[in-house]
Structure formats: C-alpha cells, structure tokens
Amino acid sequence: MRSFGTGDLLFILAATRWTIALSLVAFFGGGCGGLLVALARTGTIAPLRYLSLLYIRLFQGTPLLMQLFLAFFGPNILGFSIDPWVAAALGLSLNASAFLGEIWRGCIESVPKGQWEAAAALGLRYAAIMRLIVLPQALRVALPPTVGFLVQLIKATSLASIIGFVELTRAAQVINNATFRPFLIFGIVAVVYFLMCWPLSLYSRHMERRLGAAAR
C-alpha cells in the first residue's frame, strides 16, 4: 500500500474527461434515437407507434446496468468482440433514446392542434410542418427536461465502471485499491460529479420557472 499523492489526484481528475466524453456521445446518440422515437410515437403510422411504445416500456422497465451488460455481452454472440467503451456508449445511447423519446413526445404533443391544422391549410406537408412549425415550438418546452435528463445521463455513466470502462468512478476505484483512502477518494469523485451536475440542475430549474412564468 502507498499513500495518496498528487499524481493519484491528477489521475482521477484526468479520468473526468472520459466521463464527459461518454456523456456527450450518449447524449448525441440518444438525441438522434430519441428524435426518431418521439416522431414514431406521435406519428400516424400505427405499427411504428406501438413499436416505439414497446421500446420505451422495455428500456424504462429494466435496469440500466442490465442494458449495459447485454450491450457488452450481446455483440460477442454475433461473433465480434466489443470493448467496454463502445458497449457503454451503445447501451447508454439506447437507454437515452427511450427516455428522451418519451420526454420529447410530451413536448411535441404540447404544441396546440390548431398549429397543425393551420399549417396543413397553408399546404405544408408533414416534414415541413414538423421542421418549421412544431419542432421549433416544442424545443422551447423541451429544454428544461432535456437538460434535467442530461444530469441523469452524466450520473448514469458511472455504471460504465462496472463493465470495466475507466472513467471517473473506475479511476477512483483503481486508486482506492492501491492507496485505500476510500472516504477521501470517493468524496473527491462525488464533488467532481456534483460540480458537473449542479449547474445543469440549476439551469434546468431556472428555465422551467421562466417557461412557467411565460405561460401564465
């Protein structure tokens, strides 16, 4: 056993970049998937509506940890091995797609029906109505819950440590195994997560309040 030094601290802090990278990749992947899910859920094609509902129910009804395990072990079955970074990015993106899809469905549905009818009366097609009329209005409503979900996602990346991806939590475990200063080390890690998440939480709440005030 050795003592906890500056090098260890730097190692932990440097691992934060992998937490941020994984959060961004999963947020981007989940954003793309979530948009598809939300469009399918609010669309007129019945099979797609049910399929996207099933997708949301499956991912919201099972633990994220299990989803990560399946994303890690599943591709092995198809014959190609996958490293923890790809598995974590894949699992978190699929998970985020379900949650963002459900959040954005609500936002799309919050746009009044009259907007659709007016746009259709002007001769616009589905794609143009979505892009020009509905999504821009839904975006305003979507911002606070989306930022709120980003906080969930950053915290969720800590589970990637369990399938062996070295991000913030895993780095802390590695250093803790060598120096055994758990309270100090996990305390530092908790502070780092807090510093990433808290401003986003405050921003989300602030936006929500502003939106609420505007609606009144």
Add this chain to the structure above:
Amino acid sequence: MNYVFQFGDVFNAWDELLTGTWLTIRLSILAMVLGLILAILCALAKTSGPKPARWLVAAYVEAIRNTPFLVQLFMVFFGLPAFGLRLDADTAALLAMVINVGAYATEIVRAGIESVKKGQIEAGRALGLRPLQIFRHIILVPALQTVYPALTSQFILLMLNSSVCSAIAANELTAAANDIQSRTFRSFEVYFVVTGIYLALSIVFSGVFAAIERAFLRRGRP
C-alpha cells in the same frame, strides 16, 4: 451466426434466481418504506422547520440528486468504516438506497405539502383540531394522495436501481446473476433472463401500486 444459445445452465439455477428476486423485492420495499419516512421528516423540516434545518435538508437533497448512486453506495460501504461504522454489504446497500430515495422523495412530498390550501388548515383549526391532528389528517394524508403517482414511479426507479448494489456484492438479483455467470460463463443468457425478471418486477410493482390506489386512495377522497 455460430453461437448456440444455452439457457439450460441458467434455468438449472432457478432457485438462486428465485432467492435473488425475493431479496430484491425485500430490499426495495424496505428502502421504500424507510425512504418515505425519511422524506416525510425532511419535507416537514423544509416546509416548516427552522432556517438551519431547511438549509441542511436543501443541502442533503442537492448533494444526493447531483451525484451518482454508485458513488453514494461506495461512500457508505467503503467510506463509513473510516469513521468506525463497518456495515455488511446488505446493510450498506439498504442504507445507501434509503439515503438516495429519501432525497428524491423529499422533493415530491414537499410539493404535495405545498399543494395543500391554507384555507384547509385554517378550517381544521376552526374545527378545534389539535396541531398533530391537522398535520396528519389535513396536510400529510392529502399531500401523499396528491403525489402518490410521482412517488410510485420513483419507487419503481429505486427497484431497478437496486441492481447497482451488486457492485458491492450485496445479496440481490443481479448479484445472483453474477454468481451464475461466473460459474457457467453463459453471460448473455443469464443477463437476458434476469433482465426479463426485472421487467416482470416493474410491471408487477406498478400493478400493485395501481391496486393500492384504487383500494385505499380514491375512496373517501375529499
């Protein structure tokens, strides 16, 4: 695809899976009940306690909601022994879950308490109810009825989150899956089946919560 699925090894371990499922149910229900009690106390302190108590609760809620559950679990299991409090994995898991869900539920219960109209409390006072009676019948019970749906979805999240407790080898369903996996090397099959069990659990839990709502909460509602 040359892979041959072999679920036999998984189903041979059905007794382990059953025990794991039961332990997950027990752990979740215990954490829900204790977490709700903690949340009611914290919400009470936050809405009508002295200033320092309000700050303390606010700090607790923000600290928990902005850090990962896994790190909280490690703090409890690995960190607390530094202060002479050595807990076994199951107790540490329960404690971490109570602390975690307590923070989320505090915000939910507080919203419920704040939704109770002032006139209701004044009416209770005018009828000669004692403060404790007012708190129980006019504030707490209607508040919990109002936020019941939000509380139950939080509890289902808690149940799903309990799988993280396998990281400190607490005895529950995911830990049972890890054991079977390390013995049989049928990783995908084990986790696939266990994912199905969790899905069934979340469906059963939401069914039970809905039944409780129908049986007790709608009746006699003001």
